Amino acid sequence: MQNNSNKLAVLSLIINAFLALAVIILFVRNPKASGEADSDNAQPVDTMDVSNLHDKGEGAVIVYYNSDSLNTKCTFIMDLQQEIMDAQKNAESKMASKQKEVENWQKKWSDKGPLLSSEEQQYAKEYEQKQMEMMQMQQNLEQELFETQNRLTLTGVTRIQSHCRDLALENGYDYVISYQLGGQFLFCNPKMDITNSLIDRMNADYQTTDETVPADAETAE
Numbered sequence: 001m002q003n004n005s006n007k008l009a010v011l012s013l014i015i016n017a018f019l020a021l022a023v024i025i026l027f028v029r030n031p032k033a034s035g036e037a038d039s040d041n042a043q044p045v046d047t048m049d050v051s052n053l054h055d056k057g058e059g060a061v062i063v064y065y066n067s068d069s070l071n072t073k074c075t076f077i078m079d080l081q082q083e084i085m086d087a088q089k090n091a092e093s094k095m096a097s098k099q100k101e102v103e104n105w106q107k108k109w110s111d112k113g114p115l116l117s118s119e120e121q122q123y124a125k126e127y128e129q130k131q132m133e134m135m136q137m138q139q140n141l142e143q144e145l146f147e148t149q150n151r152l153t154l155t156g157v158t159r160i161q162s163h164c165r166d167l168a169l170e171n172g173y174d175y176v177i178s179y180q181l182g183g184q185f186l187f188c189n190p191k192m193d194i195t196n197s198l199i200d201r202m203n204a205d206y207q208t209t210d211e212t213v214p215a216d217a218e219t220a221e
Contacts, residue, residue, distance in 0.1 A: 060174035064188045067180045069159070073199050076206040079151040080156045087148045091141040098137055100132050136188035163201050167194060 054060050071077050109115070109123050164176040179188045 004088060016178050049169060054174055062175040062177065062187070062196045063168075063173045063192045064177045064179045065164070065198045066193065067178045067183075069195050070199060070202075074202050076202055077156055079206075083152055084149055087145055091145050094141060095138060098134060102134065105130060115149060159202070160198075163198060163205070167197060167201065197208055 071081070105126070112119070115123060167173065168176055173194075177185065177188075178193070181186050
């Protein structure tokens with residue numbers, strides 16, 4: 001149970017690190033002063049409605065959400081955490097099964113009693129093979145678990161950024177930052193807290209979809 005709690009803490013720290021370092025810049029400037037569109041350099045983002053945002057940095061509106069609350073109240077994030085826990089348990093189960101297989105193999109040899117020289121050679125050869133199989137299996141499972149954690153973490157970060165962007169564009173927020181107790185920001189103005197709005201938005205959106213977390217995670221790759 002402690003190990004699973006550590007995995008949740010790692011997921012939380014990874015998500016918070018991504019969002020703390022990658023502060024979302026939510027206003028787009030037209031490169032031409034006249035406001036004419038440049039057909040050669042036009043990008044899909046140019047169609048984003050940024051009318052509520054400031055043209056310059058002066059008076060920019062900065063809001064934040066509490067990542068600790070998001071991790072414990074947002075259904076989508078909690079499901080991501082559960083997926084990582086399930087992947088961890090699955091890897092542990094496979095290793096335990098392999099370990100049991102090796103133990104049964106060792107017991108079979110032990111039940112023989114004293115071995116002949118030829119049997120000792122066979123035992124040593126099989127033992128070396130079993131050890132190699134165990135090491136290879138452990139490496140493969142660790143790699144699979146690492147990739148799963150990265151994939152699901154990226155899915156979580158992408159989803160949070162998307163909803164933060166939409167909230168910002170709708171309400172005129174120039175920046176959305178992530179706050180965590182003991183993190184980089186030691187104090188944030190409670191009046192600028194959008195945590196509940198973000199949680200309500202993400203929960204409502206997640207409830208309207210039939211997609212499971214794994215399928216959504218595949219899409220995010």
